[in-house]
Amino acid sequence: MSSQERLVESARALLWERGYVGTSPKSIQQRAGAGQGSMYHHFAGKHELALAAIRRTAEEMRAAAETQLSAPGTALERITAYLRRERDVLKGCPVGRLTQDPDVMADPALRAPVEETFAWLRDRLTRVLDAGRDAGELDRALDPAATAAAIVAVLQGGYVLARASGTADSFGQAVSGVLALLAGHAVAPAE
């Protein structure tokens, strides 16, 4: 890994562990094994480095979601695969957790990738549900955008339930609950 790469990865790890306010330029350099000169050669400072780190995290979340959501299968199958994907549930969502960092939320540049990622995810799920309606798999009365918002919320809230209970089971139960609700709107294929 280049020193630029190591600096971004160190900033990601520290943002996750200590939040923006708890992440000092010095701690990023130490973790990356890079000197101050190297850091300021690549980045204007902590803010630019944090932005690169947040953008990287957001890109990974999108790419991971896209893997299941663009796979072959019905809308319900793709959404099931996305929600059931293996996750480190007790750790939480790396992007969702940034919404709890007051310094990230108060900074429009740092907040932008968080906002865009959730907007993208909701839109992506809306398009999957739309395709399911168009293909006659899902009830036409279903509102794709509201349903997509509910699905993303279940995922984010599932992490909260898992942390509260100290077990990943509650995440799984919330996911099962919303999938069963959604299955009730599936249209049985004509025989």
Place this chain on the structure above:
Amino acid sequence: MSSQERLVESARALLWERGYVGTSPKSIQQRAGAGQGSMYHHFAGKHELALAAIRRTAEEMRAAAETQLSAPGTALERITAYLRRERDVLKGCPVGRLTQDPDVMADPALRAPVEETFAWLRDRLTRVLDAGRDAGELDRALDPAATAAAIVAVLQGGYVLARASGTADSFGQAVSGVLALLAGHAVAPAE
């Protein structure tokens, strides 16, 4: 308000604003307008005071939920009233947010009221859904416990979406989405 009461309220406000690690005994005393002697007369220290503060917050969340969930009406009406209740959405859930405080989650005594509150809420919603099934209002195939977990998750995740987008609308959309999904499992009353 008694000085004991003021100390608990100050601890609640500071836990909310700065988290457990950022809340010092001195800052609680100053905000409460109480001396060190008064604080240690009523509480063994910051930990006991934080526990009283978290318990108070948890009790208020239960009482607020109970107001809508025990009101007259069908299961769907009671759940709708609960989800649509006026909330300071961009502020977030005072209990849910504690799951993001690493010091609270690492301490079994402080974590217990958080865990119990979510367990209570899921159980309370399960009983409302159960009653709805028994009354013939809801499809018997609906799993009440999983559905209850999904509803609580939508609420908690709705706060995340609202913070990410900077607007309460996304919370409302997630709530509309899950209510519409649930409505699809309602049984039309016999004419």
